[in-house]
Amino acid sequence: xxxxxxxxxxxxxxxxxxxxxxxxxxxxxxxxxxxxxxxxxxxxxxxxxxxxxxxxxxxxxxxxxxxxxxxxxxxxxxxxxxxxxxxxxxxxxxxxxxxxxxxxxxxxxxxxxxxxxxxxxxxxxxxxxxxxxxxxxxxxxxxxxxxxxxxxxxxxxxxxxxxxxxxxxxxxxxxxxxxxxxxxxxxxxxxxxxxxxxxxxxxxxxxxxxxxxxxxxxxxxxxxxxxxxxxxxxxxxxxxxxxxxxxxxxxxxxxxxx
Amino acid sequence: xxxxxxxxxxxxxxxxxxxxxxxxxxxxxxxxxxxxxxxxxxxxxxxxxxxxxxxxxxxxxxxxxxxxxxxxxxxxxxxxxxxxxxxxxxxxxxxxxxxxxxxxxxxxxxxxxxxxxxxxxxxxxxxxxxxxxxxxxxxxxxxxxxxxxxxxxxxxxxxxxxxxxxxxxxxxxxxxxxxxxxxxxxxxxxxxxxxxxxxxxxxxxxxxxxxxxxxxxxxxxxxxxxxxxxxxxxxxxxxxxxxxxxxxxxxxxxxxxxxxxxxxxxxxxxxxxxxxxxxxxxxxxxxxxxxxxxxxxxxxxxxxxxxxxxxxxxxxxxxxxxxxxxxxxxxxxxxxxxxxxxxxxxxxxxxxxxxxxxxxxxxxxxxxxxxxxxxxxxxxxxxxxxxxxxx
Numbered sequence: 001x002x003x004x005x006x007x008x009x010x011x012x013x014x015x016x017x018x019x020x021x022x023x024x025x026x027x028x029x030x031x032x033x034x035x036x037x038x039x040x041x042x043x044x045x046x047x048x049x050x051x052x053x054x055x056x057x058x059x060x061x062x063x064x065x066x067x068x069x070x071x072x073x074x075x076x077x078x079x080x081x082x083x084x085x086x087x088x089x090x091x092x093x094x095x096x097x098x099x100x101x102x103x104x105x106x107x108x109x110x111x112x113x114x115x116x117x118x119x120x121x122x123x124x125x126x127x128x129x130x131x132x133x134x135x136x137x138x139x140x141x142x143x144x145x146x147x148x149x150x151x152x153x154x155x156x157x158x159x160x161x162x163x164x165x166x167x168x169x170x171x172x173x174x175x176x177x178x179x180x181x182x183x184x185x186x187x188x189x190x191x192x193x194x195x196x197x198x199x200x201x202x203x204x205x206x207x208x209x210x211x212x213x214x215x216x217x218x219x220x221x222x223x224x225x226x227x228x229x230x231x232x233x234x235x236x237x238x239x240x241x242x243x244x245x246x247x248x249x250x251x252x253x254x255x256x257x258x
Numbered sequence: 259x260x261x262x263x264x265x266x267x268x269x270x271x272x273x274x275x276x277x278x279x280x281x282x283x284x285x286x287x288x289x290x291x292x293x294x295x296x297x298x299x300x301x302x303x304x305x306x307x308x309x310x311x312x313x314x315x316x317x318x319x320x321x322x323x324x325x326x327x328x329x330x331x332x333x334x335x336x337x338x339x340x341x342x343x344x345x346x347x348x349x350x351x352x353x354x355x356x357x358x359x360x361x362x363x364x365x366x367x368x369x370x371x372x373x374x375x376x377x378x379x380x381x382x383x384x385x386x387x388x389x390x391x392x393x394x395x396x397x398x399x400x401x402x403x404x405x406x407x408x409x410x411x412x413x414x415x416x417x418x419x420x421x422x423x424x425x426x427x428x429x430x431x432x433x434x435x436x437x438x439x440x441x442x443x444x445x446x447x448x449x450x451x452x453x454x455x456x457x458x459x460x461x462x463x464x465x466x467x468x469x470x471x472x473x474x475x476x477x478x479x480x481x482x483x484x485x486x487x488x489x490x491x492x493x494x495x496x497x498x499x500x501x502x503x504x505x506x507x508x509x510x511x512x513x514x515x516x517x518x519x520x521x522x523x524x525x526x527x528x529x530x531x532x533x534x535x536x537x538x539x540x541x542x543x544x545x546x547x548x549x550x551x552x553x554x555x556x557x558x559x560x561x562x563x564x565x566x567x568x569x570x571x572x573x574x575x576x577x578x579x580x581x582x583x584x585x586x587x588x589x590x591x592x593x594x595x596x597x598x599x600x601x602x603x604x605x606x607x608x609x610x611x612x613x614x615x616x617x618x619x620x621x622x623x624x625x626x627x628x629x630x631x632x633x634x635x636x637x638x639x640x641x642x643x644x645x646x647x648x649x
Binding site: 133134135136137140155156158160163164166167168170171172173174175178179 | 391394395396397398399534535536537540541542546547549550551553554555556557
């Protein structure tokens with residue numbers, strides 16, 4: 001039985017806490033490691049954290065092929081909320097959040113982008129987003145985490161169910177993001193439509209998409225501010241869940257419309 | 259049994275400069291075009307000789323690699339279509355899940371079939387995982403693309419009444435109209451390389467000829483059995499001409515000479531799998547269940563390292579494999595003509611028979627003179643003894 005129902009679609013995931021609605025859109029890997037962050041958020045919010053279709057144990061309907069399909073699915077979810085929700089997207093999930101927001105911000109109270117992918121700024125020989133599929137595994141880990149030794153899972157200790165979920169996460173990330181690599185060439189020209197307060201949160205040591213990329217993203221959004229998290233890589237909410245959650249609380253308290 | 263000579267047209271002069279990866283990231287400054295030209299001509303000469311020796315011809319392709327400088331399998335085939343007159347021409351083959359334009363594949367194959375007056379056998383391959391990066395195709399969609407391209411190509415080669423429409427998931431054309439149409443009707447025989455029981459079953463469902471490469475003594479019987487079972491399920495016995503096995507052949511007047519040639523050809527097996535690990539299993543290339551098992555057991559390279567096995571199931575390190583080990587593994591048949599025949603016959607009986615031997619008579623660093631001697635001796639001493647096998 002699916003944990004989260006959106007119309008005809010059922011997704012694996014979690015719903016926890018009480019308060020205004022918050023939708024968390026996870027990244028391409030290390031999905032289970034968001035647990036502590038979500039737990040803290042659930043102290044203030046009604047947190048809905050689905051596993052995207054094709055990821056983890058969420059089935060992917062045959063017609064779901066692009067990030068646009070994910071955006072429309074979550075727009076369906078937003079439509080069903082009584083009030084505007086805060087949408088928090090990490091990495092690949094940040095890309096999904098941007099695709100949602102350029103379509104409609106009607107039910108978005110605030111947008112939080114954590115080390116988001118999805119937009120291309122440089123020329124055709126520039127690589128804005130590091131190609132994780134072309135680098136040695138160790139280097140990808142170094143670039144992903146400030147403290148990789150503490151954050152790397154021991155895969156040999158995981159059970160088959162968890163390993164299967166991770167394998168599906170990686171396959172689905174490739175399916176949605178392989179080419180063009182982790183971005184939508186058409187997205188940038190519509191970012192002016194994101195007429196909603198936005199917090200662009202970035203791990204200071206992110207080696208996948210640099211803080212400079214985050215600042216550029218922040219600059220092209222109509223109503224965004226940028227905040228770095230120290231001693232954190234591509235997933236600051238995994239390495240410093242309290243700091244990341246506090247930043248979202250501050251943002252919500254001062255800028256999010258009610 | 260039909261015998262085919264296969265070479266990867268290796269650019270081996272680069273090998274001494276390589277360590278961690280022979281593929282994908284190898285800079286082309288290591289390819290000297292003057293030496294490369296000599297090598298291409300030399301490999302083509304060896305294939306042309308096959309026309310006189312009664313040995314059929316097989317090409318393949320790989321990309322961005324010093325292990326195989328044949329990056330377009332139809333180019334040497336196009337040359338050989340004119341240069342040879344008798345033997346059949348197998349391209350095994352075209353990576354149609356990775357290529358962007360299936361119609362172009364249908365055109366290339368059709369022209370070669372017509373120029374060769376109906377001697378083409380056309381292979382469709384999914385491609386090894388390290389082909390994904392050079393092509394930049396989505397690994398999670400590769401299988402789907404492969405089968406859509408396969409259906410489109412066959413329809414394009416067999417439709418002769420003007421344009422038809424194809425609006426598929428991966429390929430869209432509103433006016434498919436391939437010229438020329440192939441010489442063989444309805445189309446040239448179709449082959450695919452297979453490395454698992456699952457892919458053998460898929461191929462059997464479509465009556466494709468399967469080329470089984472590098473699976474050896476231990477893994478081959480189950481693959482052939484899966485093919486035969488599926489054929490039976492469809493209501494017929496698979497004839498031996500549906501099954502092909504590849505082996506490295508080193509033959510000499512003496513056992514020492516045969517082993518020396520096999521040892522040089524084994525340069526292929528020793529280098530073929532050397533690739534930077536991040537390219538060995540792109541996400542989605544294998545099903546999640548297999549990917550999950552690899553995560554647990556230390557990754558794709560660890561899985562690859564145990565694929566070559568002795569007859570009693572002990573892993574052999576492919577990078578240091580000796581001729582004796584390769585013979586034990588069923589990857590190579592080597593020695594005197596009698597040795598080669600006996601090893602081949604034992605393997606043939608072990609796997610329940612097959613109709614094609616894909617003979618790598620050139621590989622690694624073996625010289626032109628040794629390759630010519632290898633092919634000639636095989637043709638003279640072994641080929642006549644295979645006539646009654648696999649019929």
